[in-house]
Amino acid sequence: MASKIITNNKSYNKVAVWFHWGIGGLIILLLVAGVLMDNTPKDNISLRAMVYNWHKSVGLLILVLSVARLLWKFTHKAPAPLPGIKPWEKLAAKTVHALFYVFMIGMPLVGWAITSTSRFPSFLFNWTKLPIPEMPFWKNLDKAAKTDANDFFVEIHELMAFAAIALILLHVFAALKHHKAGKEILVRMMPNYSRKIG
């Protein structure tokens, strides 16, 4: 196996930090927007289409960034676990982080499956010259089967959103708990920390 690049054993490297806060910010934005967007007036079709198209486009951007982040993670070593962390905490953190990757890639793929089985066209950044391509898997389904598949994917997308909110709350709670206990957990996920510790 190719050896991993080690940048600093104590803190997250700048690229990891920007991936973390960039993707994290976009996900929180989409979770909030996702819940609110159903409230756009049903009779204002162009506004509704614009809001949904932006949701889909930012979601696909998250997919691209998350795949890049995963590739980056495979080739760069994470900092050593914080001193004083119990074995079960280490395992819990690893599990939550792995589940985050499943979510960061799975959630947009399920969203993409919704648009691929929908009767409505979707456009990247609401630009009609850039239709979102359909996934090939459901192309040959008849109309009724496509509608069933669409309902199923909407359901999964919604369940994943609730699971993600729970995971984020758990993650933030754990980070704040360690921070309060005096551990350098938050600062090592900040952009200028590596400069401070050299």
Ligand code: HEM
């Ligand atoms: C949607 C939101 C978020 C996602 C998907 C997410 C995901 C992750 C992942 C996957 C890691 C592991 C490192 C990596 O692979 O890059 C991580 C680490 C970390 N996250 Fe988040 N995160 C989110 C929000 C937050 C928030 C709001 C905070 C603030 C409290 C936070 C604080 C941290 C800290 C401090 C670490 C480093 C943990 C350590 O040193 O072991 N994250 N996060």
Ligand code: HEM
């Ligand atoms: C990490 C990325 C994403 C997050 C966090 C997210 C979040 C959400 C949330 C919270 C909802 C409202 C709950 C629901 O009704 O299902 C929603 C709905 C929706 N999302 Fe996403 N989404 C993401 C990516 C995508 C992508 C990439 C697409 C399409 C390309 C997409 C398409 C949709 C559609 C069409 C709906 C409306 C479903 C309906 O109620 O008919 N999403 N999303």
